[in-house]
Amino acid sequence: ELVxxxxxxxxxxSPGESATLSCRASQSVPADYLAWYQQKPGxxxxxxxYAASTRATDIPDRFTGSGSGTYFTLTISRLEPEDxxxxxxxxxxxxxxxxxxxxxxxx
Amino acid sequence: xxxxxxxxxxxxxxxxxxKVSCKASGYTFINYxxxxxxxxxxxxxxxxxxxxxxxxxxxSAQRFQGRLTMTRDTSTSTVYxxxxxxxxxxxAVYYCxxxxxxxxxxxxxxxxxxxxxxx
Numbered sequence: 001e002l003v004x005x006x007x008x009x010x011x012x013x014s015p016g017e018s019a020t021l022s023c024r025a026s027q028s029v030p031a032d033y034l035a036w037y038q039q040k041p042g043x044x045x046x047x048x049x050y051a052a053s054t055r056a057t058d059i060p061d062r063f064t065g066s067g068s069g070t071y072f073t074l075t076i077s078r079l080e081p082e083d084x085x086x087x088x089x090x091x092x093x094x095x096x097x098x099x100x101x102x103x104x105x106x107x
Numbered sequence: 108x109x110x111x112x113x114x115x116x117x118x119x120x121x122x123x124x125x126k127v128s129c130k131a132s133g134y135t136f137i138n139y140x141x142x143x144x145x146x147x148x149x150x151x152x153x154x155x156x157x158x159x160x161x162x163x164x165x166x167s168a169q170r171f172q173g174r175l176t177m178t179r180d181t182s183t184s185t186v187y188x189x190x191x192x193x194x195x196x197x198x199a200v201y202y203c204x205x206x207x208x209x210x211x212x213x214x215x216x217x218x219x220x221x222x223x224x225x226x
Contacts, residue, residue: 001169035212037152044202044216045152056214088152092211096168097142099152 002027002093006100014107019076021103023089028069033092036065036074039102040085048087049074081107109133111203111217118223124191127220129203136184137161140206142213143177143188145199153199157206158186193224 003026013019023034031052037045047056049065052072062083064075076083084107089100114128129141143155156167158177165177176189186203201220204213 033211037213044219045204045213046216047212047214050210050212050214090152090154090212095166097154097157097211099144099154101151 002029002091002096002098004089004091004098004100006087006089006103008103009101010104010106012106013079015079015081017079019079019083019105021074021076021087021105023067023072023074023100025070025072025091027093029091029093031068031072034065034067034072035090036063037088037090038083038085039088045088076105079105109215111205111215113201113203113217113220116221116223118225119193121194121224121226123193123224124189125193125197125222126187126189127201127203127222129186129188129217131184131186131205136181138208140208141177141179141186142204142206143175144202144204144213146202146219147196147199150199152202155188155201159208160186190222193222195224198222198224 005024007022034052036049038048039045048059053065062077086102086104088102112130117125119125137160140159142157145153158165160179167175174191179186203217205215
């Protein structure tokens with residue numbers, strides 16, 4: 001069973017700063033199978049990054065994904081007020097999909 | 108408009124079943140897979156299962172096997188998730204989400220359906 005561990009659990013920063021969120025997998029998986037989502041209170045998740053480093057439609061270039069094997073990161077530069085939310089990583093390892101427990105980015 | 112619209116909130120008693128619908132519009136229904144993902148209060152996201160609309164083949168996460176049923180109606184572009192033998196641990200928001208085949212990511216989500224299990 002694939003287990004994803006996100007760190008930190010919560011991160012307090014100010015607008016204008018940069019954030020680095022990590023996602024560690026219990027097994028090595030292809031980078032093509034790694035995605036990141038943003039979720040705001042009361043809303044469904046929104047796809048940010050797929051294939052580890054490709055931004056989804058309309059996602060600003062302040063969001064950068066990287067990594068391979070078992071370690072992946074999401075970097076958000078020049079934080080805007082609307083970036084404060086919960087971020088989830090997600091991977092696929094046949095035959096199942098898995099999510100990390102989330103990182104809360106707070107002001 | 109490309110969207111997934113889910114059915115409304117449900118309140119169920121322990122031991123009962125719940126059926127949630129997810130209606131797709133604005134794109135070709137059978138060209139995408141559907142997933143069900145749930146989120147308990149204050150918790151992370153949990154993947155439940157996948158259904159492939161073109162053939163109706165479904166696969167569930169191991170922990171839901173035996174009590175999760177996913178179906179689809181191609182005439183109305185709707186997928187359904189039925190979870191049986193409910194307990195209080197099943198209280199959560201249930202989401203449907205779309206995946207382009209072999210895309211390994213969910214690019215469109217429904218608005219979520221709150222299911223509350225309480226005696």
